[in-house]
Amino acid sequence: MATYSRLPGSVALITLQNPPVNALSAAVRQGIVDTVQRALKDPKVTSVVICGQNGKFCGGADIREFAGPMLGPPLVPMIHAIEAVDKPVAAAIEGVALGGGLELALGCHYRIAHSKALLGLPEVTLGLLPGAGGSQRLPRLIGLTAALDLITTGRHISAAEALKLGILDQVTDNNVVDQAVEFVRRVAGQPLDSRRLSTLPCPPDVDSLLDKAMVKVRQRSRGALAPVACVQALMAAASLPYTQGMEKERELLTTLFNSGQARALQYAFFSQRVVGKWSLPSGASWDNSAARPISKAAVIGLGTMGRGIVVALALTGISVVAVETQEKQLAEASQAVPAMLQREAGRRGLATPPGVISFSSNLQDVSEVELVIEAVFEDMSLKLQVFRHLTSVCRPGTLLCSNTSGLDIDQLAAVTQSPGLVVGMHFFAPAHVMKLLEVVYGPRSSPEAVATAMQLGKRMGKVSVAVGNCPGFVGNRMLKPYLEQANFLLEEGATPQQVDEALEEFGFPMGVFRMSDLSGLDVGWRIRKEAGLTGPGVESTRTRQGRRYSPLPDQVCEAGRLGQKTGRGWYQYDGPGGRVARSDPWVHIFLEAYRAEHDLVARSIAPEEILERCLYALINEGFNILQDAMAAGPEDIDAIYVFGYGWPRHHGGPMFHAGQVGLGRILERLQHHHHNHPDVPHLKPSTLLRRLVAVGSPPVQKWREFINKERVHSQL
Numbered sequence: 001m002a003t004y005s006r007l008p009g010s011v012a013l014i015t016l017q018n019p020p021v022n023a024l025s026a027a028v029r030q031g032i033v034d035t036v037q038r039a040l041k042d043p044k045v046t047s048v049v050i051c052g053q054n055g056k057f058c059g060g061a062d063i064r065e066f067a068g069p070m071l072g073p074p075l076v077p078m079i080h081a082i083e084a085v086d087k088p089v090a091a092a093i094e095g096v097a098l099g100g101g102l103e104l105a106l107g108c109h110y111r112i113a114h115s116k117a118l119l120g121l122p123e124v125t126l127g128l129l130p131g132a133g134g135s136q137r138l139p140r141l142i143g144l145t146a147a148l149d150l151i152t153t154g155r156h157i158s159a160a161e162a163l164k165l166g167i168l169d170q171v172t173d174n175n176v177v178d179q180a181v182e183f184v185r186r187v188a189g190q191p192l193d194s195r196r197l198s199t200l201p202c203p204p205d206v207d208s209l210l211d212k213a214m215v216k217v218r219q220r221s222r223g224a225l226a227p228v229a230c231v232q233a234l235m236a237a238a239s240l241p242y243t244q245g246m247e248k249e250r251e252l253l254t255t256l257f258n259s260g261q262a263r264a265l266q267y268a269f270f271s272q273r274v275v276g277k278w279s280l281p282s283g284a285s286w287d288n289s290a291a292r293p294i295s296k297a298a299v300i301g302l303g304t305m306g307r308g309i310v311v312a313l314a315l316t317g318i319s320v321v322a323v324e325t326q327e328k329q330l331a332e333a334s335q336a337v338p339a340m341l342q343r344e345a346g347r348r349g350l351a352t353p354p355g356v357i358s359f360s361s362n363l364q365d366v367s368e369v370e371l372v373i374e375a376v377f378e379d380m381s382l383k384l385q386v387f388r389h390l391t392s393v394c395r396p397g398t399l400l401c402s403n404t405s406g407l408d409i410d411q412l413a414a415v416t417q418s419p420g421l422v423v424g425m426h427f428f429a430p431a432h433v434m435k436l437l438e439v440v441y442g443p444r445s446s447p448e449a450v451a452t453a454m455q456l457g458k459r460m461g462k463v464s465v466a467v468g469n470c471p472g473f474v475g476n477r478m479l480k481p482y483l484e485q486a487n488f489l490l491e492e493g494a495t496p497q498q499v500d501e502a503l504e505e506f507g508f509p510m511g512v513f514r515m516s517d518l519s520g521l522d523v524g525w526r527i528r529k530e531a532g533l534t535g536p537g538v539e540s541t542r543t544r545q546g547r548r549y550s551p552l553p554d555q556v557c558e559a560g561r562l563g564q565k566t567g568r569g570w571y572q573y574d575g576p577g578g579r580v581a582r583s584d585p586w587v588h589i590f591l592e593a594y595r596a597e598h599d600l601v602a603r604s605i606a607p608e609e610i611l612e613r614c615l616y617a618l619i620n621e622g623f624n625i626l627q628d629a630m631a632a633g634p635e636d637i638d639a640i641y642v643f644g645y646g647w648p649r650h651h652g653g654p655m656f657h658a659g660q661v662g663l664g665r666i667l668e669r670l671q672h673h674h675h676n677h678p679d680v681p682h683l684k685p686s687t688l689l690r691r692l693v694a695v696g697s698p699p700v701q702k703w704r705e706f707i708n709k710e711r712v713h714s715q716l
């Protein structure tokens, strides 16, 4: 709703009220229509100020309403009515003015903001475009170039930048409502024509800026619809009169609104928030488990991951003891880390946190910290050694966390005096940049330890997801069948390019083989050796441990081809460290020889089959993970894949995508492929998938409830 009050000096104050972000729900829109009418009719009122309750102006349209029919007064005429008012109307912006919230402010004649406010039109991140006049009014106010940047990126800008761009008329450190009231009193009676943005001409697109932008946006968007529609709306603004431009904006918005991509992106928006409300099979959860405050932490092992973790911690202002026992590595890290910290602080517009990192080669120096993150080489015996040492050095009650990407957390906990204080904190490279953090709880991890790690993740600006302790946790456990299917497809006739093209066409930034070359083929090779799947004494057959196995990647590594780091892998590069992948004749000859050696006849494989086998195998493992209660719900899995594995956000995530394709279809295709490949267990449809199809394939938002019910009735 919106309240009305009359302030001394004939100013009407309209306050939006819809916690927590005063989103423009039907009730708020009705409230605005009613209060603006009232201000109009009140002869004693000479000017109007619109503000938001609880220190936030407005977070935009109410995204929760998008799933249902649109009720209440529409936004566009509501904002037109404000613009048409013949008394000055000022928006007093505090906290945020985003999406429809900024569009509402653009309908006002003046905009005053607090210096800490954030502004923007992030609709594109929700698969939409500014649909309440933003795509038509903003370019008229700040020009095409700046409008193009804000609308196609959806980025939030500071009040200082908004003032510089000309969006704001004033920025204040004081009470913004008081400032706005004083401002409108001062301008009352002045002509308003030039303040009505819809009446101003839109600067013409003299340098075909928009055509060039369209080419770039199409390349960058990898199949996402909204960025393209944003440019089309701006093209309308630059070439059509306002009313027709608005017609085009409405048309484009309707198309986007009804697109699966918009639903996927809105689901991703809420998934990112749902995972913060974590719960464990024990019943412990975010709202009944207290996190411990952390002001001093330590990181053990200063390789690539360790250095990134030190920076991520330091950026929160926590003091960090960075420990590395190898002198050479320590020397390099103590050079590199401060520079990384400065760079990252600069990128985030933060001042570099003062002197919060100390370097040491002595594990004794972590005796006073509250939390330790171990990031040494991915070898269980080494990690056990470190944990044994830590449990003797650290003071009682210290949380011990491991950055392992898939080793058994409970085995590490077992060598400590307080297994309840051991959790996994699985970062993704580069650890100070990638948003995802898997917080891994073992059967003995205490709710307090999980709560503390989740809270710390939030402080580092991470999307933290609580997951159960199983081999590969969630992300890497699902990646295994995806990688295996890709290798099997090569055996059967595909090329690395064909597989990668199909996945990149789907929207992945990089296909599986280019990604493997980037992260280094030796990483997987070492894990397969440790699992006894390959290595000296292991027979080179295509069946290992009772299931189909492709020795292809092992043989590529045995040929010294470890990816970008050696300049050769599944592709060739311009020397070690090269970034540009080019098809390599060696690989094609190698594949033909391999098929001949194993009597395999190459066949042509369509992109559809490549997608089905790689993605459905991954999705199927997602269902097994939900069945095993290693993730609380589909949103957890989808947030992991969107923020950690490059799953295209406009497809929502693997589990959401399964719902969009149709669970019946996924089941039928898995059965088809499993029938053709009975020696590949991860193609065998998960019981949970079968159960969901059997009960009519409820929408993804209903799975969490269904799984909990099934678990109670031990159907799973």
Ligand SMILES: C[C@H](O)[C@H](C)C(=O)SCCNC(=O)CCNC(=O)[C@H](O)C(C)(C)COP(=O)([O-])OP(=O)([O-])OC[C@H]1O[C@@H](n2cnc3c(N)ncnc32)[C@H](O)[C@@H]1OP(=O)([O-])[O-]
Pocket (backbone or CB within 6 Å): 020, 021, 023, 059, 060, 061, 062, 063, 064, 075, 096, 098, 099, 100, 101, 103, 122, 123, 126, 128, 129, 130, 131, 132, 134, 270, 273, 274
């Ligand atoms: C016509 C028009 O052109 C179009 C079509 C539109 O306008 S489309 C809409 C465009 N607007 C946006 O894209 C802004 C989206 N919101 C945000 O970016 C952030 O929320 C925030 C504003 C920067 C605050 O961040 P935060 O970190 O302080 O808190 P939070 O945890 O994120 O949010 C706190 C709680 O508020 C909920 N929430 C936030 N914004 C919301 C919104 N616009 N609608 C509904 N709920 C919203 C959120 O789900 C969470 O709920 P719960 O989990 O507690 O139940």
